[in-house]
Amino acid sequence: MGQVGIITPVSDGRAGELEAFLSHLPRDTPPTAGRPVITVPSPFAGALPPTHFARFVVIELDHQPHLLFTSAFDGDTREYLRALAATPTALEIWSHCHITTRGQALTAPELERHLCDERNWRLSQYVVNTLPDGVTVGAVNRALSLRAQLGGLMGRAASMEATALAHDFRQLPAIQALMRR
Amino acid sequence: MVRCPPGNSNGSGREEKVTYRRWGAVTAVTKLRRCQRVRLLAIFAFGNTTDVLIRPLLQMKVIALARWTLWPNARHPTYLLFETNWSGSDQTYIPDFGRIMPLQWRGIWGATTKFPGAIPTTGLMEWVDAIDAGVGHFWTDYDPGSSTQVIAQALELESHVARFVANTEGASATEFHRRWRELVVKVHRLV
Numbered sequence: 001m002g003q004v005g006i007i008t009p010v011s012d013g014r015a016g017e018l019e020a021f022l023s024h025l026p027r028d029t030p031p032t033a034g035r036p037v038i039t040v041p042s043p044f045a046g047a048l049p050p051t052h053f054a055r056f057v058v059i060e061l062d063h064q065p066h067l068l069f070t071s072a073f074d075g076d077t078r079e080y081l082r083a084l085a086a087t088p089t090a091l092e093i094w095s096h097c098h099i100t101t102r103g104q105a106l107t108a109p110e111l112e113r114h115l116c117d118e119r120n121w122r123l124s125q126y127v128v129n130t131l132p133d134g135v136t137v138g139a140v141n142r143a144l145s146l147r148a149q150l151g152g153l154m155g156r157a158a159s160m161e162a163t164a165l166a167h168d169f170r171q172l173p174a175i176q177a178l179m180r181r
Numbered sequence: 182m183v184r185c186p187p188g189n190s191n192g193s194g195r196e197e198k199v200t201y202r203r204w205g206a207v208t209a210v211t212k213l214r215r216c217q218r219v220r221l222l223a224i225f226a227f228g229n230t231t232d233v234l235i236r237p238l239l240q241m242k243v244i245a246l247a248r249w250t251l252w253p254n255a256r257h258p259t260y261l262l263f264e265t266n267w268s269g270s271d272q273t274y275i276p277d278f279g280r281i282m283p284l285q286w287r288g289i290w291g292a293t294t295k296f297p298g299a300i301p302t303t304g305l306m307e308w309v310d311a312i313d314a315g316v317g318h319f320w321t322d323y324d325p326g327s328s329t330q331v332i333a334q335a336l337e338l339e340s341h342v343a344r345f346v347a348n349t350e351g352a353s354a355t356e357f358h359r360r361w362r363e364l365v366v367k368v369h370r371l372v
Contacts, residue, residue: 005250005262022317042320053246053266056318057208061252061260068208068314070264072246124255126225128235128247130329135336137322143335144324146342151372154365162358166349169361178339178346 001052001129001136002077004121005070008097008114010058015065018096019058025089043089049075050137052129056093067097072129074136078116085112146174204245204328205271206319209263209312217292218258221251224288234288237281242330243269244278249289261293266321268328275309276302338371 010018026042044054054071073080084090085108095106099114114120131140149172157165169175213221228234238244247265251258267274279286279299286299297304323332345364349357 003248005248007252019317025318027318042318044320045322051320051322053204053321054319055206055208055264055316057314057316059208059210059262059314061210068262070248070250072248124222124225124251124258126228126249128228128232128238128244130239130242130245131332132336140327140332140336141322141324143339144327144332147331147335147338147372150338150342150368154369154372157361157365162354165361166352166354166357169357175342175346178343 001131002073002075002080003071003125003127004073004077004081005068005123005125006115006120007059007061007123008067008069008094008099008120010065010067010096011098014096015058018065018067018093021092021096022056022058044084044087047087048083049073049080052131052137067093072127074138077121081115081121082112085115142174142177146172146178149174204319204321205265205267205269205274206316207263207265207271207275207309208314208316209309210314211261211263211290211293211296211312213259213261213292214294218251218255221249221258221261221289221292222255225249225251234285235282238278241277241281242333243267243274245329245332261289268330275306279305334371338368341368341371 044051050073052072052074054073055069057068058065059068060066071080091106091108091111094111094114097106099106100110153165153168153172160168170179224234232239235247245266245268248263250262250264252260252262279302283299286305287296290296295308297308299305341364345360349360352360
């Protein structure tokens with residue numbers, strides 16, 4: 001699993017605007033007793049290599065606002081950051097930051113250079129990740145899907161004859177995928 | 182700082198931390214006391230090679246990720262950033278974290294200013310609230326409904342089912358049914 005953390009100074013006077021922009025990006029609503037979680041996809045979901053967890057947050061360091069971006073993801077770090085830099089939302093986010101000195105609008109190639117500059121992400125870190133080594137987002141989601149499908153079959157298996165049970169089991173999409181691997 | 186969507190109170194007067202799907206998230210920023218570099222680098226190096234320090238935490242099957250970062254660099258760090266994601270209530274996560282691992286908390290956050298100690302956990306909770314910058318935007322590509330515990334169960338279940346598939350290949354319906362019953366007994370706690 002790749003890990004990256006990038007901290008970028010926010011341009012003078014733009015921290016509030018950046019916080020407002022981040023808070024208005026699509027986000028899930030917390031569940032309540034009468035209402036389940038409503039899943040609204042992040043603009044980054046599907047646009048980047050698979051992401052375990054990622055966050056943007058404005059933090060205060062040395063009395064100056066900074067944008068913290070961190071992610072745990074599958075695949076190569078540079079490819080991940082190139083894909084991130086190519087999204088309009090990332091460009092909009094980092095356009096609030098102090099990256100260029102020319103005073104002009106930030107461009108996607110400039111953002112890519114900033115994000116892919118190793119000096120910006122070689123931070124000293126201690127990371128605890130509870131997934132076993134090598135387990136990808138795809139593997140997690142496949143296992144979750146298998147669990148859901150098998151749970152459904154177990155619920156109705158008691159009333160099924162042996163032949164029908166074997167047939168239904170082997171027809172489960174998750175079992176078919178497992179047999180192809 | 183962006184901390185919490187408005188109206189996200191738990192009814193006790195204390196605001197819940199931001200929760201996305203079922204994932205809680207904290208981003209804590211703490212200033213380091215002087216001359217803590219060697220201590221923290223030693224803990225980081227040890228922690229990155231073994232899970233012995235955090236084994237009690239892993240056994241809770243609540244935490245998904247924790248990351249401690251030195252800023253601006255490892256040579257002259259002045260801040261410790263801490264991020265974590267978990268599934269479950271933040272009313273219990275931080276207190277449980279503090280209660281089962283007070284020495285580990287002191288080992289790391291003892292290097293920062295104003296750390297009140299992990300016990301009693303009410304003081305710890307107040308401190309975490311004060312230093313938590315929240316999350317401006319967060320996402321995960323895990324399927325909705327997942328949690329640390331459910332993911333661990335699903336991965337364990339998958340290995341049982343893979344063996345079952347291999348063992349029942351070409352089996353008669355009767356043999357399949359016999360082995361199915363064995364499988365159900367073995368994995369019912371995982372489904």
